[in-house]
Amino acid sequence: MSDLHHVGRRPVLAGIGAAALAGFFNSSAVRAQAIDRPPSVLIFDVAESLLDLQVLRPLFQRIFGDGAMVDEWFGEAILYSESATLTDTFTPFGELGAGVLRMLGRIHNVSISEADVTELSKGLALLPPHPDIPDSLRKLKAAGYRMVTLTDSPATPGRGPLQAAGLADLFEQQFTAETVRRYKPAGETYQMVAQATGTHLSELCMIASHPWDLIGARAAGCSTVLIERLGVAPLIVPGLEQPQIIAPTLAEIATQLVQLKRA
Amino acid sequence: MTKLPLIVFDVNETLLDLQTMEPIFERVFGEKRAMRLWFANFIMYSAALTVAGCYVPFTDIGSAVMKMLADTQGIKIDNADKKELTEKFSTMPPHPEVPAALRKLRVAGFRLFTLTDNLLEVQTRQLEHGGIVDLFERRFSADGVKHHKPSRQAYAYVEKELGVGPSQLCLIACHTWDTLGAVAAGWEAALIKRVGNDVLGVGPQPQIVGDDLNDVADQLIARHKRDD
Numbered sequence: 001m002s003d004l005h006h007v008g009r010r011p012v013l014a015g016i017g018a019a020a021l022a023g024f025f026n027s028s029a030v031r032a033q034a035i036d037r038p039p040s041v042l043i044f045d046v047a048e049s050l051l052d053l054q055v056l057r058p059l060f061q062r063i064f065g066d067g068a069m070v071d072e073w074f075g076e077a078i079l080y081s082e083s084a085t086l087t088d089t090f091t092p093f094g095e096l097g098a099g100v101l102r103m104l105g106r107i108h109n110v111s112i113s114e115a116d117v118t119e120l121s122k123g124l125a126l127l128p129p130h131p132d133i134p135d136s137l138r139k140l141k142a143a144g145y146r147m148v149t150l151t152d153s154p155a156t157p158g159r160g161p162l163q164a165a166g167l168a169d170l171f172e173q174q175f176t177a178e179t180v181r182r183y184k185p186a187g188e189t190y191q192m193v194a195q196a197t198g199t200h201l202s203e204l205c206m207i208a209s210h211p212w213d214l215i216g217a218r219a220a221g222c223s224t225v226l227i228e229r230l231g232v233a234p235l236i237v238p239g240l241e242q243p244q245i246i247a248p249t250l251a252e253i254a255t256q257l258v259q260l261k262r263a
Numbered sequence: 264m265t266k267l268p269l270i271v272f273d274v275n276e277t278l279l280d281l282q283t284m285e286p287i288f289e290r291v292f293g294e295k296r297a298m299r300l301w302f303a304n305f306i307m308y309s310a311a312l313t314v315a316g317c318y319v320p321f322t323d324i325g326s327a328v329m330k331m332l333a334d335t336q337g338i339k340i341d342n343a344d345k346k347e348l349t350e351k352f353s354t355m356p357p358h359p360e361v362p363a364a365l366r367k368l369r370v371a372g373f374r375l376f377t378l379t380d381n382l383l384e385v386q387t388r389q390l391e392h393g394g395i396v397d398l399f400e401r402r403f404s405a406d407g408v409k410h411h412k413p414s415r416q417a418y419a420y421v422e423k424e425l426g427v428g429p430s431q432l433c434l435i436a437c438h439t440w441d442t443l444g445a446v447a448a449g450w451e452a453a454l455i456k457r458v459g460n461d462v463l464g465v466g467p468q469p470q471i472v473g474d475d476l477n478d479v480a481d482q483l484i485a486r487h488k489r490d491d
Binding site (some may be wrong): 071072075076078079080082083084085086087088089091095096098099100102103106107183184185186187211212215216219220230231232233234235236237238239240 | 319332414
């Protein structure tokens, strides 16, 4: 069991997830090979991973009388983006998100106005970073890491939430899955980043708080890191490799990645 | 006379009552709504694994997602819980109107089949337990092609097995992501608006939308009568 908590010689900062890995799926969890050299490029997922989606709770509270509906909305938006990918019926992410909001309105017998849709999209454009994000990103940048973002939502260089938070300059490029008309976790999205940054997939490290994103990145050949925030836990399935690093904050992950750079 | 389409049913929630899964989630998570969260994540991870090109049997995804959600709340799950989940899922009863509505479709001349992400042994047990297994000519599992719905491969698998083109098939399901997959594949599709489900206004749309299987069966019969 202890080798689930220690990948290679380096202790994994497994936080609350350590207990998770010790559960009844313990015997079937496959540990990934340790990251033994610093990745060439760090790829960050943005919504939820870097930015706090929960600030939208008041909007969902007002519309549905239940702030937790923000999670249902996000989950369904991801399901329908995956469905568009599986059926080759690409629809822009903004349209999917608005469509899902209206669908939830029909399901819960709540009317959704044009203004509600606009308020959601404005809210998404202004999501604030989680408290540990700005310092951790700067630390990684100072250690010499090349950093990019990869999102399902449209890239908004020059505006958008990363710009608003003063973090956009830390990233050399912001990629959107819309370019390849297939959403994460499709292999084409990670391949696009490899190609554009002139690296091999094995030199890329995907960092996200969504296990489903990391499943695709790992299958494509990237190394993966799970930010195991409150409400996040790894999906442990027989035969599926777990992320190389699992830690509850980006601060702890950054410490580990900076050490790797210095080693 | 135009040939009637072959009707292919989704199984979980479409034919069988998912709400009967609530007690186990209420016991383990302390609230009934955990069941809906689990099922939504179940489908989302099934689709994600398919997009990523990783095949994992549907039953394994279901228990792994239950464990993942329990971990996020610091709740311990043991083998007995996992066993109960599989047991309850394998014995969900049909919605009350389902047996008679299926018979009505057969009397009208329709041939009935299934296509589910469930393993063949799970759906066989479900349909036998519900006393409706004999109403279907053949039962298909996406496990047969190792791609879960709504991937093109899952629908193509049924086309190939039955030796028919997509325009000769009609899916009946209560999940919009499933009707989306069928319509994108060139099938006809009908959506049953079961509790917690409704149409998505973007992407491929089902030709028929109804409140239960009776409603959908009547619409299908009327629609294809006009073709005679």
